[in-house]
Amino acid sequence: MSLQEDTLTNHIYDVLVKAAVEIPEDVKAAFQDALTVEESEIAKEHLKMFLENIDSAVKRHVIVCPDTGFPIFYVKLGDGVEIEGGYSTLRKVFNRAVERATADGYLRVTMVHPLTRKSSAGNVGHFIPRIEYKPISANYMEVTAIPKGGGAELFLVQPFRSLLLADGLEGVKKFVLDSVISACLDGKSCPPNVVGVGIGGFSDLCMGLAKKAAVLRPIGDRHPDREIAKLEKELLSGINSTGVGAMGGGGGVTAFDVHIEHALTHTVGIPTAVNLHCALCRRATIRIYSDGSVEPRRVPDWFER
CATH class of the missing domain: 3.30.360 (Dihydrodipicolinate Reductase; domain 2)
Known part of the structure; x- marks a missing residue:
């Protein structure tokens, strides 16, 4: 047939x-969880407005x-x-x-x-x-x-870098944090974001992995590789410690999650890419x-x- x-x-x-x-269940739950831990009143108002829009869109069947x-x-x-x-x-x-x-x-x-x-x-x-x-x-x-x-996709000033071996894991962390924070400032990427990170491969493979990590994994999902999962948690904690907050207005929740995917790569470097999914995911x-x-x-x- x-x-x-x-x-x-x-x-x-x-x-x-x-x-x-309609926003996915895990995303709406992430907004609700963020409200319970967020201390900034401005950030809380942003999160509440997101939730109001989410409910209104479903009721009215509009974007x-x-x-x-x-x-x-x-x-x-x-x-x-x-x-x-x-x-x-x-x-x-x-x-x-x-x-x-x-x-x-x-x-x-x-x-x-x-x-x-x-x-x-x-x-x-x-x-x-x-x-x-x-x-x-x-x-x-x-x-x-x-x-x-468009904001989450295009406001990453440097979404890809081929890091040197000497940069190591700390270099990967710094590149991810710098890339995310520069995009989140002033709310350009519509934070809280889901951050996708690609490590390894070559340029387009690496960037593709970062995008898939951002858009195809639910919030709260951890990578089955323990070391990768550990790095996801470390990066999430680091991003949320910056105080950028919802829509860049200050606060404790700048990212809902960090997801990492990796591929085999050449011996000479550590290709690393970052991709963001906007708050509504x-x-x-x-x-x-x-x-x-x-x-x-x-x-x-x-x-x-």
Whole structure:
């Protein structure tokens, strides 16, 4: 049985709209937890306003933030899934879903030509929407939609650095802290952020790992490698000790979490990258099975561990 183009378009539209409107459970819980520990009255007001907007968006079924950002999809594509017209039709399917969500007001037209600044038609154009595929042995495709805000994505002054061996672990920590704090000052990255860190690989692999760490792991998730998990906790504590706080107005909660992913790398250096997810951490995930049935998923299962 082949999944029909129209059916797939509808499902991808639905998960994209959900991501733009409804905040994941772990994210809302993180806001509530932050309120209980935050001591700054200004930061508390920011957190309360976030929570009010979260509830209002669901009740009114409108976008939770006016910056609907970059339309990004992560797709785990099962080899047991057949698609009408073949896998090559998926680009058309995702484009149609994004165009429809834009026309219906669930995405603002935020995608423009980088030099002429001319708006795109329906947030669709050269390399956009961004879709990353991961082949798996399964009878379903899992789609995670990420409307990724421009502030968190673009205000990192230096998202990547190839550190020297002499820099070591302390150099990694310093680079991450410096990068995050410079982006969070004045609320440019909409903190509290989820901080993704990529270590190893080469430049684009490293930066891709940082982005996936930021957007595809739930708040509170710890890496199975004990040393990596320890570093995640140390960096989170360090970031929250800076006093930058919610929206850069001062406070004890600058980051909700830090997630690290790593890859093998060359002997000569320590590639390190940082990526931020804005406070609302928008994402939604569904599984579309080969028989056409759909299953909403609470969190993505990209890393399969």
